[in-house]
Amino acid sequence: MTLFLTTACNLRCTYCYASAGNATPKFMTLETARRGIDFVAANAAQRRSPYFEVGYHGGGEPTVHWPVLTASFDYAREKAAELQLELRSSVATNGVLSGPQIDWIVAHVGGVSLSCDGLPTVHDECRRTASGSGSSARVIHTLRRFDEAKFPYGIRLTVTAEHIGTLADSVEFLSSEFHPSSIQIEPVYLLGRGREGGLGGVGRIH
Numbered sequence: 594m595t596l597f598l599t600t601a602c603n604l605r606c607t608y609c610y611a612s613a614g615n616a617t618p619k620f621m622t623l624e625t626a627r628r629g630i631d632f633v634a635a636n637a638a639q640r641r642s643p644y645f646e647v648g649y650h651g652g653g654e655p656t657v658h659w660p661v662l663t664a665s666f667d668y669a670r671e672k673a674a675e676l677q678l679e680l681r682s683s684v685a686t687n688g689v690l691s692g693p694q695i696d697w698i699v700a701h702v703g704g705v706s707l708s709c710d711g712l713p714t715v716h717d718e719c720r721r722t723a724s725g726s727g728s729s730a731r732v733i734h735t736l737r738r739f740d741e742a743k744f745p746y747g748i749r750l751t752v753t754a755e756h757i758g759t760l761a762d763s764v765e766f767l768s769s770e771f772h773p774s775s776i777q778i779e780p781v782y783l784l785g786r787g788r789e790g791g792l793g794g795v796g797r798i799h
């Protein structure tokens with residue numbers, strides 16, 4: 594199952610499909626997360642699956658809702674132990690994480706999909722913090738920490754029409770500086786601020 598924990602985000606990406614930051618954010622309760630985990634765990638046991646999987650994803654940044662992410666993960670682990678199932682897990686994140694959050698993810702989660710748009714100049718044009726500064730330094734720090742820990746992660750790179758010309762350089766930068774298991778390149782979704790910005794993907798920040 595995939596839990597979309599919140600619509601809140603610490604970034605304001607120009608092309609954000611969810612327009613994160615535009616509206617009052619919503620947060621999932623721990624009770625709702627537990628109900629979902631109960632459902633998939635029971636389903637896995639009934640079907641004699643050896644595992645069930647919990648993923649944390651966007652529509653916002655899941656790590657912003659940290660207490661429910663960690664508490665629901667603990668609950669999923671308890672449930673898996675009770676039913677003698679393996680728990681598989683993943684987090685999709687923008688990589689703007691604190692040191693303790695990185696430590697926790699490395700110690701607990703099976704793998705991460707981390708969004709990074711390549712060259713720091715390109716990344717900083719598109720993926721800004723809520724206060725308007727670039728986020729590449731924070732993301733690079735997280736990537737280095739993952740590499741030091743030999744933690745498995747893939748990079749998700751969103752490319753705008755404006756940055757197609759530097760895409761090869763961005764891939765070269767990511768693959769020479771870091772050790773992702775994959776680099777997944779996707780065009781801007783024409784949703785949210787991506788739609789407002791048109792095919793160029795340079796949406797307005799409200």
Ligand code: SF4
Binds near residue numbers: 608611652
């Ligand atoms: S695309 Fe950017 S602003 Fe939107 S949810 Fe993801 S990290 Fe946040």
